[in-house]
Amino acid sequence: MQPEWIARFAGGVMIGGAAALFLLLNGRVMGASGILGGLIDGSGRANAAERLAFLAGLAGLPALLVWTGLGRAAAPVAGPWVLVLAGLLVGFGTRLGSGCTSGHGVCGISRLSVRGIVATLVYLLTGGLAVMAARMLGWSA
Amino acid sequence: MRGLIFAALAGALFGVGLLVSGMTDPARVRGWLDVFGAWDPTLGFVLTGAILPMAAAWRIAARRTRAHTGRPMPAPPAAIIDARLLGGAAIFGLGWGLSGLCPGPAMASIGFGGVPVLIFLAAMVAGMGLFGLIPRR
Numbered sequence: 001m002q003p004e005w006i007a008r009f010a011g012g013v014m015i016g017g018a019a020a021l022f023l024l025l026n027g028r029v030m031g032a033s034g035i036l037g038g039l040i041d042g043s044g045r046a047n048a049a050e051r052l053a054f055l056a057g058l059a060g061l062p063a064l065l066v067w068t069g070l071g072r073a074a075a076p077v078a079g080p081w082v083l084v085l086a087g088l089l090v091g092f093g094t095r096l097g098s099g100c101t102s103g104h105g106v107c108g109i110s111r112l113s114v115r116g117i118v119a120t121l122v123y124l125l126t127g128g129l130a131v132m133a134a135r136m137l138g139w140s141a
Numbered sequence: 142m143r144g145l146i147f148a149a150l151a152g153a154l155f156g157v158g159l160l161v162s163g164m165t166d167p168a169r170v171r172g173w174l175d176v177f178g179a180w181d182p183t184l185g186f187v188l189t190g191a192i193l194p195m196a197a198a199w200r201i202a203a204r205r206t207r208a209h210t211g212r213p214m215p216a217p218p219a220a221i222i223d224a225r226l227l228g229g230a231a232i233f234g235l236g237w238g239l240s241g242l243c244p245g246p247a248m249a250s251i252g253f254g255g256v257p258v259l260i261f262l263a264a265m266v267a268g269m270g271l272f273g274l275i276p277r278r
Contacts, residue, residue, distance in 0.1 A: 028148075122231050129234075
């Protein structure tokens, strides 16, 4: 059995490698919420095709891997109403704070951006609080 | 055209990385965030793995004015810690903890996450749209 951390680390290197390619090839910061958000509020209209191409790759290859049995799908941890609430919070919060795990976490921390580091500490803290609250409230799928 | 192919490749590699690392598994993500309970610290391996190549990329980018496609390299963000950043990150974290899903993994799961992921994504898009409706100076 391969140690657990190898898969975590290898997946992380792929995530960081993707961000590195997007920066060095396209001159873009790879932030998932920003790439989608710009399409939704129209602020990214000028480079909509590039955003759509990125999202097509992001949604497409993992789907292909799972359908062919090479990857594993996972079960949800929350019921539909909690997912609605969570989705609203994630959508609104990432636009208000200008980033999510990929933009602030991966791209921000790696350039030692104070904004990225502070944002990451804050969302890890409230994320931890939300997990604790969900457990106390019995919110699970 | 090349820019579009590169973008699709970056997106695809990002998606596979999310799948392999476990970021698309909400139960695992909740364990990573459960610092006040049964904390699973292996999220650190994902973050470390992701930060290493990207830190190298930022160092290369600092020596160049343009990316391969000719676009100028992005300017560093202003080092402003304001209420918007803190509030946005706090709100995002709450949603992440409740669902175990953040934007990248949610989109990577669209083909196999079934109805729950679609519900989450629809609400996430609505939340983004709601923010877009707020008038800005």
